[in-house]
Amino acid sequence: xAKPITYAQSGVNIDAxxxxxxxxxxxxxxxxxxxxxALKGGFAxxxxxxxxxxxxxxxxxxxxxxxxxxxxxxxxxxxxAMNRFDTVGIDLVAMNVNDxxxxxxxxxxxxxYIALNKLDPYxxxxxxxxxxxxxxxxxxxxxxxxxxEMPDTYKTDDFDMAGFxxxxxxxxxxxxxxxNVRKGDVILGLASSGLHSxxxxxxxxxxxxxxxxxxxxxIPELDGRILGDVLLEPTKIYVRPIIRLLSQYKVKKVIxxxxxxxxxxxxxxxxxxxxxxxxxxxKKSSWPVPPVFKFLAEKGPVEEExxxxxxxxxxxxxxxxxxxxxxxxxxxxxxxxxxxxKIGRITSGSGNVIIKD
Numbered sequence: 001x002a003k004p005i006t007y008a009q010s011g012v013n014i015d016a017x018x019x020x021x022x023x024x025x026x027x028x029x030x031x032x033x034x035x036x037x038a039l040k041g042g043f044a045x046x047x048x049x050x051x052x053x054x055x056x057x058x059x060x061x062x063x064x065x066x067x068x069x070x071x072x073x074x075x076x077x078x079x080x081a082m083n084r085f086d087t088v089g090i091d092l093v094a095m096n097v098n099d100x101x102x103x104x105x106x107x108x109x110x111x112x113y114i115a116l117n118k119l120d121p122y123x124x125x126x127x128x129x130x131x132x133x134x135x136x137x138x139x140x141x142x143x144x145x146x147x148x149e150m151p152d153t154y155k156t157d158d159f160d161m162a163g164f165x166x167x168x169x170x171x172x173x174x175x176x177x178x179x180n181v182r183k184g185d186v187i188l189g190l191a192s193s194g195l196h197s198x199x200x201x202x203x204x205x206x207x208x209x210x211x212x213x214x215x216x217x218x219i220p221e222l223d224g225r226i227l228g229d230v231l232l233e234p235t236k237i238y239v240r241p242i243i244r245l246l247s248q249y250k251v252k253k254v255i256x257x258x259x260x261x262x263x264x265x266x267x268x269x270x271x272x273x274x275x276x277x278x279x280x281x282x283k284k285s286s287w288p289v290p291p292v293f294k295f296l297a298e299k300g301p302v303e304e305e306x307x308x309x310x311x312x313x314x315x316x317x318x319x320x321x322x323x324x325x326x327x328x329x330x331x332x333x334x335x336x337x338x339x340x341x342k343i344g345r346i347t348s349g350s351g352n353v354i355i356k357d
Contacts, residue, residue, distance in 0.1 A: 011151030013119055020121035020147060027125070027132035031142040036109075045143025047109045049168075062171040066105040070095040071162045074200040075232070080157050082215050082228045085123050088161060089130025090137070091197045094235035096165035097138045098260040098317065101242050102273075104175040105167035107140035116159035119149040127161070130234075138239040140165070173246070177257035177273035177320075185256055185346040186326035187270070187280055190241075191339035192316030194233035194292055198263045199310040203231060206300045221295045230292050238317045241336035248332065255329070257320035261312040267353040268309065270318055279349025280320075283356055287341035289314045308355060320346060 008014070025040060032038055037046035049063075072091045079088045089112070097107045112131050114124060124147055135142045154160070195203060207213045207227060215228030222230050246255065257273035270280045293314065297307050307313060321329050330340045 011118070012149045016119045016121050017147065017149070020119060020124045023121050023125035024128040027129045028142050028145075031110075031132050031135040031140070033141060036141045036143055045109065045111070045141075047141065047143055049108075060168060060170050063168050064171050064174070066100045066103055066167040066169055067165065068096050068099045069162060069164045070099065071160065072197050074204065075197050076159055076161060078200065078204065078215065078228065078231055080159065082232065084228075084232060085126040086130045087232050087234045089127050089132070090134040090234035090237070092131055092161050092163040093134025093138055093140075093165075094237045095197050095262070096163045097134075097140065097167070097237060097239050098235070099262075100165060100167045101239055101317075102175065102177075102258045102260050103169055104173055104246055104255075104258075105169040106243055107138050107165055107167040107239060109141045109143045109166055110135050110138075111143065111164045112145040113148070113162040113164070114145070114159060115148040115150055115154060115161075117149075117151050117154040117156050119147065127159075131163075134234075134237060137237045139243075140167075140239075175246075175255055175258055177259075178275050180253065180256040181274050181278065181320050181346055182256065183278060183346055183348060184323045185320045186323050186342055187282065187344040187346065188319045188321060188326065188330055188333070189287055189315035189341045189343040190238060190317040190319075190333065191236075191287070191341070192261070192290075192312045192314055193236040194290065195231065196235040196262065196312055196316055198265075198312065200231075202300075202302070202310055203296055206296050206302070207231070211299050219295065221298075222291050236316050238338075241333055241338050242317070244336055245329065245332055252325075254322040254325040255319055256322065259318040259320075261316050261318060263310075265308050265311055266313065266315060266318070267355070270320075270353045271351060273320060274346065274351060274353075276351040277348065278351065279347050280344055280353045281347050281349075281356060282344035282353065284313075285357060286343045287314055315341070315343065318343075 035048040072088050217227050219227050259269045259273050261269050333340045
């Protein structure tokens with residue numbers, strides 16, 4: 001009779017999964033508010049949508065749910081190479097909540113999916129710790145997730161992450177973009193924290209293949225910082241300042257459009273919120289380009305047009321606002337701790353983003 005084999009011998013460790021759940025629960029629970037119905041060990045998460053106005057900060061009259069999903073991309077390869085797993089979870093949350101924020105939506109809850117070759121409870125706990133931190137920054141609850149140990153699918157030390165966010169917006173307060181943007185509107189840019197989570201295939205190629213840098217190298221052009229630390233800088237989450245700003249304009253619609261600057265950069269994302277008969281004209285000297293982008297452009301080398309098409313170039317989130325309110329809005333956002341720049345205007349045109357000196 002053949003000797004019995006086990007699931008663990010096939011590469012999947014159920015005991016490690018149980019240990020991981022014990023390690024991550026405190027991080028997950030740290031994101032819970034009074035609208036979460038906590039069921040440790042439950043098969044799904046519970047979140048209360050209708051609620052008592054006396055207990056909670058806001059009631060919606062005509063609510064719409066907003067949902068989105070995204071990942072971190074090849075930034076996870078750098079995290080694995082540096083054996084640092086506590087930041088990409090923040091990226092994961094940011095890539096989702098910043099997208100729904102464009103519509104004026106408030107994030108409600110988040111779920112994560114982590115797939116890997118071998119489940120190390122302590123490494124996964126670090127990943128979830130980052131996700132939980134991102135959720136706290138975004139004021140949303142981490143109410144569930146899935147960790148898949150798949151040795152036949154992922155190579156040793158490989159992993160991937162995906163996130164799923166649900167938010168809410170009052171129907172009459174949706175920031176619609178295209179239909180509200182008008183000629184003369186001012187374009188405000190909020191500073192990014194770095195590369196965020198886009199363009200990493202090009203960035204890794206420049207750094208580690210073309211120039212043979214090590215992730216642990218101190219780079220003079222990056223103020224002497226360690227290259228890996230600069231590249232792993234978490235994506236900035238803009239939820240609190242934007243939601244706070246929107247709450248200041250309960251009647252007047254002075255924020256006509258917003259864009260999250262992710263893949264395709266400023267040209268590819270701003271064009272999504274402007275009408276076909278208008279252009280967005282940006283003045284590239286109106287904001288400081290962080291050293292990491294200048295470093296990549298030089299070391300590639302990469303042409304400027306390609307840099308703007310791949311990277312955010314220092315602007316992570318954009319607002320298109322009424323001209324008469326631009327100074328006031330910029331002042332409010334500055335007061336909320338954001339670095340704000342007037343980077344352009346809306347003009348007559350044909351739906352393009354034009355970047356000028």
